[in-house]
Amino acid sequence: MRIAIFTDTFLPDVNGVAKTLGRFTAYLEKTNNDFIVISPKQQREEKTNHIYPQASFPFPLYSDCRFSVPNKNEIRQLLKSFQPDIIHVATPFSIGLCGVQLAKKMHIPLVGSYHTDFDHYLQYYHLTLLKKPLWRYMEWFHQPMQRLYVPSSYTLKQLSKRNFHYLDIWKRGVDTQIFHPNYKTTFIREKYKIKEKYILSYVGRLAPEKNVDILTYLFHSLPSYIRDDIHWLIVGDGPSKDGLIEHSSSQITFTGFLQQSDIAPILAASDLFVFPSASETFGNVVLEALACGTPVIGANAGGVKTIIQEGFTGVLCHEDDKKAFSKAILSVLMNQEWYTQLQENAIRYAQKQKWDDQFEHLLNGYENVIQESLKQSKHA
Template sequence: MKIAIFTDTFDPDINGVARTLKRFTDYLGKQNISFKIFAPKSQSDEYVTSHIHRFKSLSFFLYPECRLAFPNLSQVKSELQDFSPDLIHVATPFNIGLCGAYYAKKLNIPLVGSYHTDFDHYLQFYNMEFLSKLLWRYMNWFHRPFKKIFVPSNDTLEHLKRHGFKNLELWGRGVDCNLYHPYYEKKAVRKQYGIQKKYLLTYVGRLAPEKDVKTLLAIAKSIPAYINEYIQWVIIGDGPMREELENEAPENMMFTGYLRDEKLAEIYAASDVFVFPSSTETFGNVVLEALASGTPVICANAGGVKHIIQEGITGYLCQSGNAQAFTDSILHLIHHVQVRDQMGIEGRKYAVSQKWDTIFEQLLWQYMNVIEEPKQQKFA
């Protein structure tokens, strides 16, 4: 099997799409399955390989981690003809995704796609709801030729069904439980970041309106003073709202910027509670990473994350934007250490069952069905 992947974001970009695709291509490499990636040049191209063709690009204003690239069409056509893929997988609906869909039709190559980001939900955070109908018209047109559209959660699948999408298949997410685990030396992590307070609360993600970080700030400010003096917040991530948040943040809130790999895993493991108010997630990789690290999660009862958390068992689900509900849940876990510890155990147990290899094997079976379909129709 030969697979060509067209995406407007890829490693070393730090977002769910890029990280998922990097893990998938790592898996393909281990399985000796040939692949070629078409992606934009990023600001720091650390990942250099003959498997990837990069194009000049500019950041997209609504989602800077996705870049608007300027693919050389003749080069793309030439590389595709030389590579001769059995299937094209388009992961994003921007310029490179359009390029992949165009050549799938032109060269008669089976086409599938994956839906990672609910841009429609983002519009409300940027006062651009008036674009919603136009956006859905475009998204329906763009995805219509795909033989399969892979979505990360049942919530996203039902959401797209309501908007008339066809050929939807669930493509879940796993977690690397060898990297994310509870067994890091917590005292060493605290010492490294100068954390002396008793309780460590953590957020990981973009610092942008669609992640509802305003609610995060409201949560931090609404915790009663008698317990707040024992709490340290660590905010991991970056984005357009970082400066504003740092200016408004309480004294016990620390901003680290993006962390990766072991440095990120150590913070998860050292945390007492992971707090994630975003209501726009199609899945929520960071939530699963926190669970794998033995850390209970308090998150919005919305989007893909609501399917990851078992209410009262691995964490709590709160009404989106309701800072008081989040605060009450945080206080409950701080005051009940046995509940917190048991949730950490149950979260780890759940995460260990979410294996990437199993998820990728199922995706390859779906690929094979799409590739074989024209042959079956021919002999029907």
């Protein structure tokens, strides 16, 4: 199969879309599927013959994102030369739009994937006035797609209520070669000079849409008899980092951004993973924590609630109820028998979530779309 991927973010970016596409393209190479990726040019460009970078510059409102100016004529010639069987558009911005337009003009089967809960983002950044025009654009943008792949049943239900069609679930997997429970916890304790009994961790972007204000509350509002026994490891970066540091203490360590190989030992050494974000369409890091044998206290919202099995692999809390997160932490840490069962259940569940299975599902979906397009062209 020959696949052309259009995306406004790709490796070495550190968001969920880029990481997922990076894993997918690695799988395509492994399985001898030919592909090209049209993506923004980065300062640290990944060196590969498959990537066709487009001119880009930092987005004024958020420097971690880049706005691209795709060269449509060059990309059209590239597609004529490459002759893709299918185009996959992963983002709804300038490069994604270019992919949709060229797929229509060149009569190439078109699919897309939906990764971001823009509704939540607008709320957190006080841009709710843009809600209606954004949804109109998103519905228009995805209308030509013969399949739209979403990461969870939550997102599928969310989009089904709107003018989105041909939805299918493309779940995420976990790399159990990296994320597993067999790391030595003493290594992390020595590295970060942790003397407290319990380690609680958070991994992700430090930003308002991730509900990190709940972390600030938890730092100081847990009862003293348990709070004094807890050391927090906060992994990640973002605009809320300085505010979190203002409320920190010697029992809170901010590691900054880390590679997955460095994150996995932290998750395995953690007694609990606390993830209050309600804006996830899936929540890859939750699955990674479970694979490390770490129960998760998470928000009962978005894609996260489709991963955590209440009382079986973790505890779900109302996204706005800070006290519920505090209560959940206490209830799990104070019940050793339940805690051990949560650990065992988490490992068993996560080990079944293989990336290869998810990628095979996607490729089978591609095959179906290609066959449908061939039938339609014969009857045209």
